[in-house]
Amino acid sequence: MNKNTQIPISKTFHFPVQIYYEDTDFSGVVYHPNFLKYFERAREHVISADNLKKLWDQHSLGFAVYKTEMTCQEGVEFADVIDVRTHFYIESKFRTVWLQEIWRPNGLKPAVTAKIEMISMNKDRQLMQMPNMLIEQFNQLIL
Amino acid sequence: MNKNTQIPISKTFHFPVQIYYEDTDFSGVVYHPNFLKYFERAREHVISADNLKKLWDQHSLGFAVYKTEMTCQEGVEFADVIDVRTHFYIESKFRTVWLQEIWRPNGLKPAVTAKIEMISMNKDRQLMQMPNMLIEQFNQLIL
Amino acid sequence: MNKNTQIPISKTFHFPVQIYYEDTDFSGVVYHPNFLKYFERAREHVISADNLKKLWDQHSLGFAVYKTEMTCQEGVEFADVIDVRTHFYIESKFRTVWLQEIWRPNGLKPAVTAKIEMISMNKDRQLMQMPNMLIEQFNQLIL
Amino acid sequence: MNKNTQIPISKTFHFPVQIYYEDTDFSGVVYHPNFLKYFERAREHVISADNLKKLWDQHSLGFAVYKTEMTCQEGVEFADVIDVRTHFYIESKFRTVWLQEIWRPNGLKPAVTAKIEMISMNKDRQLMQMPNMLIEQFNQLIL
Numbered sequence: 001m002n003k004n005t006q007i008p009i010s011k012t013f014h015f016p017v018q019i020y021y022e023d024t025d026f027s028g029v030v031y032h033p034n035f036l037k038y039f040e041r042a043r044e045h046v047i048s049a050d051n052l053k054k055l056w057d058q059h060s061l062g063f064a065v066y067k068t069e070m071t072c073q074e075g076v077e078f079a080d081v082i083d084v085r086t087h088f089y090i091e092s093k094f095r096t097v098w099l100q101e102i103w104r105p106n107g108l109k110p111a112v113t114a115k116i117e118m119i120s121m122n123k124d125r126q127l128m129q130m131p132n133m134l135i136e137q138f139n140q141l142i143l
Numbered sequence: 144m145n146k147n148t149q150i151p152i153s154k155t156f157h158f159p160v161q162i163y164y165e166d167t168d169f170s171g172v173v174y175h176p177n178f179l180k181y182f183e184r185a186r187e188h189v190i191s192a193d194n195l196k197k198l199w200d201q202h203s204l205g206f207a208v209y210k211t212e213m214t215c216q217e218g219v220e221f222a223d224v225i226d227v228r229t230h231f232y233i234e235s236k237f238r239t240v241w242l243q244e245i246w247r248p249n250g251l252k253p254a255v256t257a258k259i260e261m262i263s264m265n266k267d268r269q270l271m272q273m274p275n276m277l278i279e280q281f282n283q284l285i286l
Numbered sequence: 287m288n289k290n291t292q293i294p295i296s297k298t299f300h301f302p303v304q305i306y307y308e309d310t311d312f313s314g315v316v317y318h319p320n321f322l323k324y325f326e327r328a329r330e331h332v333i334s335a336d337n338l339k340k341l342w343d344q345h346s347l348g349f350a351v352y353k354t355e356m357t358c359q360e361g362v363e364f365a366d367v368i369d370v371r372t373h374f375y376i377e378s379k380f381r382t383v384w385l386q387e388i389w390r391p392n393g394l395k396p397a398v399t400a401k402i403e404m405i406s407m408n409k410d411r412q413l414m415q416m417p418n419m420l421i422e423q424f425n426q427l428i429l
Numbered sequence: 430m431n432k433n434t435q436i437p438i439s440k441t442f443h444f445p446v447q448i449y450y451e452d453t454d455f456s457g458v459v460y461h462p463n464f465l466k467y468f469e470r471a472r473e474h475v476i477s478a479d480n481l482k483k484l485w486d487q488h489s490l491g492f493a494v495y496k497t498e499m500t501c502q503e504g505v506e507f508a509d510v511i512d513v514r515t516h517f518y519i520e521s522k523f524r525t526v527w528l529q530e531i532w533r534p535n536g537l538k539p540a541v542t543a544k545i546e547m548i549s550m551n552k553d554r555q556l557m558q559m560p561n562m563l564i565e566q567f568n569q570l571i572l
Contacts, residue, residue, distance in 0.1 A: 021168045021169070021170070022176070024168050025165065026164070026169065026171045026172075027164070027169075029169075031164060031165055033165070
C-alpha cells in the first residue's frame with residue numbers, strides 16, 4: 001500500500017485481535033466504530049503503551065486522531081481472530097499517517113482498510129512538536 | 144423497593160434510554176455491561192452533569208462505583224425505549240446507595256434491577272467527604 | 287455542505303447527544319470512535335428505529351457502513367450537549383450518503399465533520415435494493 | 430475464594446488484558462462497566478470462542494448473565510496489563526457460577542472481584558439445559 005509515495009514508510013506490523021460478544025451488534029457482525037478501536041490498539045503497540053504513558057506524564061504530549069478514512073468491504077464475525085496490519089510514515093514534526101488493514105482468517109483481501117492521520121498535542125490540545133527522541137524511535141521502524 | 148429500611152430514600156427518577164445498534168450484541172439483545180452505563184447516565188441526570196463537572200473542577204471530587212449487584216431478568220431489544228428508574232439514599236458522608244431498575248415498554252416487572260454503592264473521592268482516588276452543599280442538594284431530593 | 291452537487295439533498299436534521307463519563311477517555315475528551323456512534327444514532331433517528339426494525343424483520347434488509355471519512359477539528363468534553371447535524375442524499379437504490387457534523391454548545395464551526403456512505407444489504411450481507419417504499423420515505427425528507 | 434463450599438471448583442485460569450485509551454474515562458482510570466467486559470472475555474477463553482460459536486450455531490445454545498456482584502477496590506490505569514483470574518463451578522444443568530478477579534501488575538490484592546451467575550438459554554431466550562458434552566468438558570476443568 002502507498003506504493004507511489006516517495007516518503008519512506010515503516011515495515012508492516014501485525015497485531016491480532018480476537019472478536020468477542022462485546023464487538024458485535026445484533027446484525028451479527030462487528031459494529032463498525034469498533035474497527036477504529038482495533039486500529040488504535042495496533043498503533044499503541046507500535047509506539048508501546050509505556051512510551052505513550054511516558055510521553056503523556058513527562059512531556060505532556062498526546063496523540064489525537066485528526067482524520068480517518070475507512071472502507072469496510074466485508075463483515076467480521078464473532079470468534080474471528082483478525083490480523084491488524086499497520087504501516088506508517090512521518091509527515092511532519094506534528095503529524096504521522098497510518099495505513100491500516102484488517103484481515104480475517106484465510107482472507108484473500110483486507111476486510112477493512114483505513115488511513116488515519118494523527119497529530120501530536122499538549123494537554124491543552126494545542127499542537128506540539130514530537131520530541132526528537134520520538135521521531136528517532138519512529139525512524140528506527142522505517143525501512 | 145428498599146421498603147424495610149428506616150433510612151429516608153429519594154423519590155423515583157425516570158430517565159429514558161433508546162437502544163441503538165451499538166447497545167446490542169450478536170445474540171440479539173443488549174450486551175449486559177451496557178446496563179451499568181444506562182444506570183450511570185441516569186445517576187448523572189439526578190446529580191446533573193454540570194454539578195458533576197463543577198465538583199470535579201472546583202472541589203476535585205469525583206464519584207466511583209464501589210459495589211454493584213445486578214440481576215438481569217429479561218433481554219432488552221434493539222429499538223426499545225427503556226425507562227431507567229432510580230432511587231437513592233445517603234449512607235454516610237462518603238457513600239450513597241442507588242437502587243435502579245430498567246423497565247421495557249409495557250413491561251409488567253423490571254427487566255434489570257441493581258443496587259450500586261458510590262463513594263466520593265479526590266483526584267488521587269483517596270476517600271473524600273462530600274461537601275455539605277452537595278449533601279443538602281441530595282436531601283432536597285429525598286422524601 | 288455539498289453545495290456543488292446537483293443531487294437533491296435532504297433538509298438538516300438536528301439530534302442532541304449528552305456526553306457522559308462513558309464517552310471520554312483519560313485524555314479528558316471524547317474517544318474518537320464514539321463520534322461514529324453518535325452519527326449512527328442520528329441516522330437511526332432520521333430513518334426511525336421502528337422502521338429499521340421493520341425493514342430487518344419483514345424485508346431482511348439492513349444498512350451497513352461502507353465508507354467513512356471523518357475530520358476531528360476540536361475536542362468534545364464531558365457534560366457537553368452536542369448537536370449532531372445530518373444531511374443525506376440518495377446515490378442509488380443501494381446507496382445513501384450522509385453528511386454529518388458535530389457542533390459543541392456555542393461552537394462557531396463544527397468540532398467534527400463526516401461523510402458516511404451506507405449500503406443496503408440482506409441478512410447474508412449481499413447487496414439488496416432498498417424497497418420503493420423506503421426510497422419514497424427518504425424522498426419526503428429531501429428538499 | 431469460595432473455600433467453604435463443598436461444590437467442586439475449577440482450577441484458576443489466567444487471562445491478560447492490556448488497558449487501552451478506549452478502556453479509560455476522563456477520571457483517569459478504567460470505566461467500571463468495562464470490568465464486566467474483561468470478565469466475559471476471560472470466560473470466553475475458558476470455554477473457547479470456537480465452542481461458543483458451535484454451541485450457538487449447532488445447538489442454538491447461548492449463555493446469558495443472570496446475576497453479577499462486583500466490588501471495585503482500586504482504580505486500574507492506562508497501560509496496565511491486568512491478570513484476570515477465573516474459577517467456576519457448575520450449580521445445575523442450567524447454571525454456572527464464576528468467581529473472577531482483576532489483579533494489577535505487582536498488586537498485593539485484587540483490584541476488582543466479582544461473582545457472576547450464567548444461565549444457558551436457547552435463541553428465544555428460554556432456559557435450556559447444557560448438553561452433556563459441555564458439562565463433561567467443564568468437569569475436565571474442575572479439580
